[in-house]
Amino acid sequence: MIAKHARPDHPIAAVLAERSSPYGYDPRPLPAADLRSLFEAARWAPSAFNEQPWRYVVAVRQDEAEFARLLGCLTDTNQQWARHASALAVGVASLTYARDGKPNGTALHDLGLAAASLTVEATVRGLVVHQMGGILPDRVRELYRVPEGFQPLTALAIGYAADPATLPEALRRRDMAPRTRRPQAEFVFGASWAVAAVLD
């Protein structure tokens, strides 16, 4: 794992601390068996009423035409670095319940649960996943005939982290920058909003 690790204030599992979202990818093909296990991890994520509202459109770099087509659904900025990934996926949420057609208020949230599971499996396998919101959803809808009621939301660049030393200066700086997070006191509340929780 080349990218910088998290610097947690409390101990967390290595598979979480070692996860990062790099910009530098080493453009090698990814074995299909690894990708199947990544989507299998997504598959077993929890969801409201076990609705499994996640769908993915996927392309692997060895299929150049399909890879280019999916890459073209990212913003220009994201295309610049994501084109070196081994595989690309667009995450799509099903916005209504299959059983009764009513709105699924946790569909986007549950797509996030699946993406995080996928990313855990990737980390275990020495792979990296950089998720991005910068996609062209209308282009995804048109090119892939996404039906009404489904929302393309994110893309995932999946592959092998490049050694930052091999990267152009701009990318190297991004992949070597210290990682930061707000402290728990700013998001773990107790008796009221913005009041830090007491947990013992």
Add this chain to the structure above:
Amino acid sequence: MIAKHARPDHPIAAVLAERSSPYGYDPRPLPAADLRSLFEAARWAPSAFNEQPWRYVVAVRQDEAEFARLLGCLTDTNQQWARHASALAVGVASLTYARDGKPNGTALHDLGLAAASLTVEATVRGLVVHQMGGILPDRVRELYRVPEGFQPLTALAIGYAADPATLPEALRRRDMAPRTRRPQAEFVFGASWAVAAVLD
């Protein structure tokens, strides 16, 4: 781990296969250090522009008054089983970007990323997390003075899975039921929607 494991079609990490969302909890207090590590795991989740749009309101069962107050923010059905958890949390999403006040389209998704990270850390520690959409968001807003622009979305029951043999029949049946998921061909698409991806 007492609850039933996933039955994956492709190998996935044990921390994912052993996760489950049980209804039966053994009502023991949870060390604060464990809870801190769970929220630390959430803290290091990725998010769009590193916005970290997740907030949590948390109560531990040893603080009976606060625990009862947060339990009262769940639907009646969920209160029935979640009252045995060691800790409860309500997940709240920040719907606008802190930097420019614009809508954050991935806020709910990124709350899901944080929840999944938290759940991985719990599983590593032999704990269980059952997430639920069945909450009373207006009650959360009122009791905890949640500001405009934030959306209470989910609750998490965190604790120790009970041995199903000790549970009442209805709960035991739920915790022993076989786990099911749609096959990958139904959500991993390639050249077009509903066309199964070819990954090699």
